Amino acid sequence: MSISPGPVNIITMTSGLNHGVYRTVPFVAGATIGFTSLLFCIGIGAAELIALFPDFMQLIGYFGAAFMLYMSYKITFSKGTIALEEGNQPGFFQGVLLNVLNPKAWIASISGVTAFTAKGDVSNLVLFCSLYFFICFIGVGSWAVVGQQAKRLVQTERHLRFFNILMGMGLASVALYLLLT
Template sequence: MTALFIFIFLGLFSPGPNVIMLTASGANFGMRKTLPHLFGVVLGVGIIGGVTGLGLGTILQAAPQLEFALKLIASGWILWMAFALLRSAKHHTPESEKPFTFAQAVLFQWVNPKVWAVAIAGAAYVTHLAPNSQAITLGLAFSGINLGVCLFWTYSGDLLSRLLKTDEAWFVFRIVMAVLLAATILLILG
């Protein structure tokens, strides 16, 4: 199990859409206002881990058209979010801008190919277990480990916001985050 936990940690901690969005949200809205987004990611990733253990990951691997469709949907959603980051160039966040909701964050995981890839690969560590045990083990491991990962990146964004004192600094930060977010599409489609 130690190897599984290390694999999940490395897979979820490395830059991807969730890490970049939580860091940006922590910086833009603060830790407290980002908590619904954070908990949505934690639950959504746990669900993906669980359903992978029940065999959905195998179905995705066997249906390349479905996997490609998920990649296209994720790429479109990520581009939309990157564009939204670019539009918000000022230090003071307009009232119309809000962090992801809990439901939006949970739903995003269903089209997040990085999470699916980590979950499918992680399932290889528990093939010796019955499907229900695989689902419970993966679901709990993904949620538990991801909670720490999400707290780290959100808090890092919150701390970073204290260094961004000028509108120019915020503008550069948002451009960098938008470009990094858009660049995750290369990982998704590659």
């Protein structure tokens, strides 16, 4: 799931293209820590809370969609400069927040904990979360590398501007889909 297309990976690829892999690492680290923290929390009992309060997932979906729309706006209207610019790239906190508010991350966490850990076995959960930490970091980080490599295809500021608009609109589409389903 970490390497499949989704909101976190769209932002990671866009940041990789606009800012390079090195400047995207804080976002990747935040997304990884956010996801594995969510995975751990689900494993120690958050899934039962979701079952008790089903409207909570809908609320997470609304907050997640709103945050994705905000990030979409930032991407769509970012500068179309070819030179790697300091600042305005998504950071650690945005990575954590995006995965905690991402319904795809919640579903993946619930599925993963259910499939790969035994209920109440904390040592197995810690092992699973530790392994997934590396899997997630590599999966999400690979999108930053893809974005940086795509820089060869984006040779003008007009091309970069078009790419940012395309990625921002793609992210907005995901957010609107979450709101409407």
